[in-house]
Amino acid sequence: MTAPLLQVRNLSKHFSITRGFPKSRTTTVRAVDGISFDIKPGEAFGLVGESGCGKSTAARALLRLIEPDSGQVVYRGQDVTTASGADLRALRRKMQIVFQDPYSSLDPRQTIGSALLEPLALHGIARGAAGRERAAALLEEVGLPVTALDRYPHEFSGGQRQRIGIARALTVEPELIVADEPVSALDVSVQAQVLLLLRDLQRRRGLSFLFVSHDLSVVRWFCDRVALMYLGRIVEQGPVDRVLAAPLHPYARMLRDASPVPDPALRGALPRIIGELPSAAAPPSGCHFHPRCPVALARCATDTPGWTALPDGGVACHLHGG
Amino acid sequence: MKALRRAAANPTTTAGVLICALILFGAVCAPWLSPFDPTEQNIIDRLQPPGGDYLLGTDQFGRDILSRLLWGARISLAVSLGAIAAAAVIGGSIGMVSGYVGGRFDLLVMQVMDVLLSFPSLILGLIVVALLGPDLVNLVFAIALTAIAPFARIARAPTLALKERAFVEAGRALGFSHTRILFRHILPNILPEVMVMVSLWLATAVRVEASLSFIGLGVKPPTATWGGMTRDGFENILDAPWLAIAPGVAILLLVLGLNMVGDGLRDATDPKLRGE
Numbered sequence: 001m002t003a004p005l006l007q008v009r010n011l012s013k014h015f016s017i018t019r020g021f022p023k024s025r026t027t028t029v030r031a032v033d034g035i036s037f038d039i040k041p042g043e044a045f046g047l048v049g050e051s052g053c054g055k056s057t058a059a060r061a062l063l064r065l066i067e068p069d070s071g072q073v074v075y076r077g078q079d080v081t082t083a084s085g086a087d088l089r090a091l092r093r094k095m096q097i098v099f100q101d102p103y104s105s106l107d108p109r110q111t112i113g114s115a116l117l118e119p120l121a122l123h124g125i126a127r128g129a130a131g132r133e134r135a136a137a138l139l140e141e142v143g144l145p146v147t148a149l150d151r152y153p154h155e156f157s158g159g160q161r162q163r164i165g166i167a168r169a170l171t172v173e174p175e176l177i178v179a180d181e182p183v184s185a186l187d188v189s190v191q192a193q194v195l196l197l198l199r200d201l202q203r204r205r206g207l208s209f210l211f212v213s214h215d216l217s218v219v220r221w222f223c224d225r226v227a228l229m230y231l232g233r234i235v236e237q238g239p240v241d242r243v244l245a246a247p248l249h250p251y252a253r254m255l256r257d258a259s260p261v262p263d264p265a266l267r268g269a270l271p272r273i274i275g276e277l278p279s280a281a282a283p284p285s286g287c288h289f290h291p292r293c294p295v296a297l298a299r300c301a302t303d304t305p306g307w308t309a310l311p312d313g314g315v316a317c318h319l320h321g322g
Numbered sequence: 323m324k325a326l327r328r329a330a331a332n333p334t335t336t337a338g339v340l341i342c343a344l345i346l347f348g349a350v351c352a353p354w355l356s357p358f359d360p361t362e363q364n365i366i367d368r369l370q371p372p373g374g375d376y377l378l379g380t381d382q383f384g385r386d387i388l389s390r391l392l393w394g395a396r397i398s399l400a401v402s403l404g405a406i407a408a409a410a411v412i413g414g415s416i417g418m419v420s421g422y423v424g425g426r427f428d429l430l431v432m433q434v435m436d437v438l439l440s441f442p443s444l445i446l447g448l449i450v451v452a453l454l455g456p457d458l459v460n461l462v463f464a465i466a467l468t469a470i471a472p473f474a475r476i477a478r479a480p481t482l483a484l485k486e487r488a489f490v491e492a493g494r495a496l497g498f499s500h501t502r503i504l505f506r507h508i509l510p511n512i513l514p515e516v517m518v519m520v521s522l523w524l525a526t527a528v529r530v531e532a533s534l535s536f537i538g539l540g541v542k543p544p545t546a547t548w549g550g551m552t553r554d555g556f557e558n559i560l561d562a563p564w565l566a567i568a569p570g571v572a573i574l575l576l577v578l579g580l581n582m583v584g585d586g587l588r589d590a591t592d593p594k595l596r597g598e
Contacts, residue, residue, distance in 0.1 A: 065491050092497040105488035109510040118506070119496040165492070172496060 003076075004038035005208050006062075006095075006176060011035050011071035013054075013061045017281075029281045031057040033232035034071065039176065044202060044209040046223035046240060048216065048255075050277050054232040055212045056100075059178045062210075063095055064088070075176075093123055096169035100181035102161035106153035112139070112164055113149035119171045138167040142197060159190035163197065170201070178210045183218060195222060216259035220244055225313070228252050231280055231288040238313025248315045250293045287318065295319065328590040335586025341579030345572075349395035356389035361544045369562045379564045381554055387568050390546035394569065397540075397547045398576065401458065402527035405465035406520055412466070413473025414516050420474065421481035422504055432478070435471040443468035447530050451539040458541050461534065465527050476519045480512045514591040522584035525577045532573050548573050 013032040018024050031054040039045045047055045061068040064080060073080040075091055083091055099105040106115060116135035121127040126134045136146045142163040153161060162182065169177055179198065183191040199222065201207055213219050219226055220240055227237040228251065236249040247253045275292040278284055284291050290300035300318055307314050308321045329335045348355060357377070364384035372379040378387035420431040438446070443465070450464035484490065485508065493503045534540045535549025536556075543550055548569040555566025 060491075063495055065494055089497040092495060095495075097492065097495045099488040099492065101488055105492055107489045107507050107511070110507070118498075122497065122502075168492065168496070 002040055005041045005043075005076060006039040006210075007072075007074040008038070008058075008062055009036050009072040009074070011058060011061055011073060012069045013057050013066065014069050027281050030054075030232045030283070031280060032061060032068070035227075035229070035232075035234045036071075037227050037234065037237060039208050039210060041175070042202070042206050042208055043225065044211055044223045046219040046226035047210060047212045047229060048219055048226055049214065049229035051214060052277055052280060053229045054280070055214075055229050056180050058229070059097070059180050059210060059212050063092075063097055063178060065097070089123075093172040094174055095176045095178065096172065096174040097178045097180060098162070098165050098169050098182045100185050102158045102165060102185060105165045106161055106168075108153055111150055111152055112156075115164070115168055116149075116171055119168065123172055125172070135167075135171075138170055139164075141170070141201075142167045143193075157190075158186055159194060162186060162190075162194050166194075166197065166201070170205075174207070176208045176210065178212070180212045181214070182211075184213065184215060191218070198222070216244065216255060228255070231278065231283045233288065233316065235289065235317070236313070236315045238310065238315075242312060248310075248320050249289075249317045250295055250319070251289045254292075254294075287316075326590070329586045332586045332589070334582050335590075338579045338582025338584075338586060341575055342583060345395055345576050345579065346399065348392050349399050352389075352392040352396055356386070356392050358386035358389045360385065360389040360393040360546045362386075369558065369565075371562070372564050378568050379562065381551070381565055382558055382562075385546075387551070387565065390551055391548070391568055391572055394546040394548045394551060395572070395576075397458070397545065398528055398531055398573075401461050401465065401531045401541075402524050404462040405527050405531075406469060406524050408462065408466040409469035409473050409523070410516055410520050413470035414477040414512075416470070417474035417477030417479075418481050418504060418508060418512065421478035422485050422500070422508065424482075424485075428478075431474075435474045438467070438471035439475075441468070443526060443530050444533055447534055448537075448539060451534055456534075456539045456542060461531065461540060464534075465530050468530065469523050469527065472523065473516065473519060476515055477512055480515055481508055484508050484511055514587075518584060518588045518591060521580055521587055525580035525584065528573065528576050528580065 011032055012030070012034050015029045015031055016026050017029070018026045033054070035058055037045065047058065049055045057066070060066045062073045062080070068081060071081070075094060078087070078091065080091055113132065113135055116138060117127070117131045120131045120134060125131075132149065135149060139146055139148055144160060144163055144167070148156070148164070153164070156164065182198065183194050186194060195218065198209070202209060209222075211219065211223055223240045225238065226240045226243050227234045228243065228249065229235070230251050236243060236247065236252045243252060244256050247256050278288070278291065284301070286302045287293070287296075287300045287305050290296045293300065297318055303318070305316045305318050307316050362385065364380070366384065367375075367380050368382055368384040370380040370384075378391065380386055381390070416431060416435070420428045441449075446468045447464040450467055451460055454460040454463070490503055490507065493507060531540060532547075532549035532552065535547040536553045538553070540547050540549050551569035552566050552573070555562070555564075555569065558565050
């Protein structure tokens with residue numbers, strides 16, 4: 001087995017809200033509650049879940065864009081969570097992020113050229129004419145004309161802006177790209193183009209991806225392995241084909257059944273989805289999923305299921321030895 | 323750039339710019355334009371009505387009103403521009419940093435600003451000048467102090483919104499320092515709003531300077547100031563009304579011109595009126 005590129009161990013991020021006067025009450029939201037996973041070099045790892053399950057928070061916490069409360073993130077043997085100063089800056093070069101909203105991810109008063117040149121110069125990669133040449137090459141690589149260099153973000157469409165965001169992430173030559181719902185704000189036709197671009201970059205540059213998404217069909221196509229999150233915890237993890245074809249966790253099964261498969265032969269009754277995602281501020285006791293679970297046992301309401309490791313992943317469910 | 327072109331297309335704004343440019347020209351070229359020395363007394367020609375040798379008449383010491391008006395424009399503009407430039411830089415930085423840092427620091431800073439805001443600008447200016455004594459530098463300081471809080475507020479609000487945008491996070495992921503993000507990415511985005519405030523607050527500064535001079539807390543006589551001239555005219559209002567009218571109209575025109583420019587800039591930068 002190859003050494004993992006990124007190891008995440010028990011990563012947690014809690015937010016506390018203090019409200020009320022004169023007696024204040026503090027509510028703690030366990031947005032990310034002790035998640036662990038590995039990403040191998042060149043792999044596309046999916047982090048999937050409903051909105052509000054903490055997947056974006058997890059992505060930001062492992063990049064230290066928000067400070068995690070506890071846990072460890074190790075990048076090629078180097079601890080990201082404790083790095084500071086020059087070490088952190090060097091690590092930031094290796095891990096980049098592509099955002100969901102292409103409209104807020106670019107500085108509206110900065111030309112595309114300047115946005116690409118700034119990180120190039122800051123990290124001493126290239127500046128001046130050489131930098132411009134490099135920026136032009138990056139634009140070409142993501143499928144945009146070189147003339148884009150002197151234009152402003154508002155002159156581009158959502159899909160084009162997403163390409164610019166990808167080019168900006170590539171300026172510092174990262175090995176890992178955290179893609180936070182990179183296509184969910186785009187039209188379906190544009191989604192496909194951007195996904196093809198990401199797949200192309202992955203193959204050509206040997207990039208690894210942490211692909212955060214709620215869209216199972218996109219994950220099925222793009223990712224090698226997947227972790228499924230529910231209210232801050234990972235409930236199942238494994239190769240994408242196995243998890244989506246033969247899910248173990250009842251929540252995974254529910255999500256799989258709710259995701260349409262483009263094959264008329266498989267057309268069947270629409271699956272039943274029980275209830276809504278509970279509030280992360282007051283998650284259910286025991287297994288967070290038990291109120292919605294069609295096969296819940298008595299102890300699911302009281303005991304938190306442990307992690308059962310499988311040869312290719314794992315699951316957290318009392319039905320499967322948890 | 324687009325906003326400037328939109329502002330120029332508005333006739334009111336253009337008129338405002340013309341008025342301000344004219345007054346600025348008069349102030350800068352005062353030494354060459356003035357027909358007389360603004361402080362030279364000519365007792366024989368005292369209280370001359372407009373016309374003749376003295377285009378706008380003379381005051382009770384026989385000084386030429388037009389010359390005093392031109393030289394007075396220099397004081398008005400120097401005090402207002404100096405004070406507002408200082409307030410915009412200091413107040414704008416306070417607001418931007420406070421909004422960006424957030425949390426308790428932001429709360430504390432903004433409470434201090436609210437205390438400053440609770441004084442009407444004339445009263446605050448009056449207190450400062452009364453404590454420090456009336457001279458040009460103190461006047462600039464007094465007026466700047468009254469304008470710091472509004473600039474802090476106007477810079478803070480958009481900063482709060484901007485710091486949540488993904489491009490700030492992208493910058494952090496690329497290893498940009500907070501200083502770089504603040505001055506290279508947030509500042510250019512809040513600058514239009516601050517510039518609109520500059521033109522509107524310049525008008526207020528002109529008014530406060532004139533008011534302080536009027537009550538004798540401005541730059542000391544015999545230096546010509548518009549407020550001081552209005553005051554002199556006020557004492558002779560029945561015998562020689564032109565003494566008060568000329569500086570009064572000058573103040574009115576400058577304040578009006580600055581407000582017209584400010585309104586035009588505000589409309590041009592307001593996304594709701596932009597129609598894009």
